[in-house]
Amino acid sequence: MMWFSLDTWIVVIGALCAVACALPGCFLVLRKMSMMGDAISHAVLPGLAIAFLVTGSRSSIGMFVGAAVVGVLTAVFTQWISSWGNVDKGASMGIVFTSLFALGLLLIVQAADHVDLDPSCVLYGAIELTPLDTVGTITIGSTVLEIPRAFVVLGVVALLNLLLILFFFKEFRISSFDPELADTVGIPSGFMHYLLMTMVAVTTVASFEAVGSIIVIAMLVVPAATAHLLTDRLGWMLFLSSIIGIVSAGLGHLMALTVPGWFGFKDTNTSGMMAVAVGLIFFAALVLSPRYGLLGKMLSVRRIEVDEAEVESEGEEVPKVI
């Protein structure tokens, strides 16, 4: 295996994407809306198509705005359907994103008469190619660094998410755990909900345009769920999920370079392997987490059984509490 500066960039960009996604992802998991990332990344298709039809170009700014707007609309429509129609959140999410995706597909087929617009190439950026698309260079000492565009985009998004969450930490916390309490103490839980959804939509669109949708969906849910298995404190959960995201970005790229070799293949897709890596970390936490892990639970059950057995064997001497 060879490691180039290209590989370092891929890992750095993957890690930035992971942090940008993991932060709002924690709140998605706590609010039981984990599938939102998946829904948004499918639903933005009509936004892309309309932006393309309106501006007539594949400029990334127009596409980005179109996709982000439709992403937020996905959350809004989901909310409307589930509150007006009393439909389960998951189901209304499914209805909205499948319908929007179908609409987008139709629009793209219409547009395709004029110019080639392949949904898969619009939808799925490839993380392997990101270091090649640069915006400028920085010189540190004697080394010249070419800064990839994805690095800038994801860095800005990650920073923005971090600042928003730090600034509104109390509001996000209360409205995630107890929206009614939030309303009674004067925190607009509805506004916080849509702020979070906007963050998720912008993050999703920015990341999948840069690095591909599969990393986004994985990093929104899995690091947060893993951190949830490890801690009960929200601050720690945010911190741990970011760390888990960063580690799995590195591990994933490493696996993409090495694992296929074990089976006689050359190498494989990095974004897929990053998702697999974070999945492995989740599985490890599922088994090994001190408090909520399967092993820990099994041991504590054993301990209780042993204690009971001891109590029984000691017989009469132990006062019985009924």
Next chain:
Amino acid sequence: MDTVWRVLFLLDYNTRLVVLSTVILGVASGLIGSFLLLRKRSLMGDALSHACLPGIGLAFIFMVMAGASGKSLPGLLVGASITGLAGVGFVLLIRNLSRVKDDAAMGIVLSVFFGLGVAVLGMVQTIPDASAAGLETFIYGKTASMVFNDFLLLAGVAFLVLVASAILMKEFTLLCFDEGFARSLGWPVHRLDMIMLALVSAVTVVGLQAVGLILIIAFLIIPAAAARFWTDDLRNMLIVAAAIGGVSGWLGASTSALLPGLPAGAIIVLVAAAIFLFSLLFGRARGVVRRLSAQVRLRRKVGRQHLLRAVYEILERNQNKDPGVLSNEPVSFDEVLRLRTWTPVRLRRLIQSANREDHIDRFDGVNLRLSESGFGEAARTTRNHRLWEMFLITHADIAPSHVDRDADSVEHVLSPDMVRELERKLDLRNIPLSPHGLGHVGVGAVDRGTGI
């Protein structure tokens, strides 16, 4: 016109095949999707269909290694089913054994399995001359180019789903509505859950290669969610969901046969979405329009009753006689306005509404006189309300100061039986005095009426 006819009534072999297949798939997934919806697992189809990808890649690798063609359909189906079922198994495992909830478990399985699939396909692409290109179209479907084997496969699975849900109807119903109770009856809840999800997997896997990922996800969710607006009975819901699935498959597939440039899957989804929107608005059991109009009617009724009671109490105060022997005289608009916190506009509207019910004899803007029927209704309403208020005070141990006019909203929906019961309990025949003290001078008013 002739082509429309030919397509809608399935006169061409190709359209017949495609339309029938989508109809069958719509029926089967509407049916099994209803159970998913009621178990709040609608997105399981989403997770499952993504989890099929690694299976397809792995099956391809194995078949190529075994020297066979990598794209044989049965092999790919088996591979997809295996990882699909493994994905479902993981969702159940994570949900049942840890604090991670259903939605996160589905998100994890979806993204990790799909990531694995992408990685495996990435490796497959590097196999020399294995013609792996187009493998991923397996999960994006090929609706318009289905063949007879696809039809047979779909029909077989649909039949399986139909039979299984008919046999296990009672078990599935209880599982959907009260899992805990099913467990306490000693039913094998986990095993039933797995059977249900195995049926979902079967529909998803065969549907996936026939019509594609998005359509199968939509088919599992939309017909069931739409059916929920039409009925509150599970049996009917299953029938309606199957019908909606079938109809959207039929209309969508025929439309796309008429407009060959458009992707069939997308059209079918949009037809189903249109049916959903219609159901959301006009559904007979839980549609938005019906619920809103019921709310408006109730609010009008409550307002009218407040008006009648206000007029009656003014008459009571002005005439200062025994209750029950009041005479129906005009009262002034301002006096009614002072009694409650109505704005003049709202009061005028209430009077109009009461007028439509024939409760008002005449109203000239200054004075208001109830009609005979209105007067009778006013006496009855006042009596019922006071009975209820006194019941709350004497039998439900609620302090008189808390029995205020808005807290006891039940008084507006008292049934005749309930009124008789109240009369018996309180031993009252005529109209009691208001427990609030006549004229509601304020919260601290002396309760002249509660001398029971």
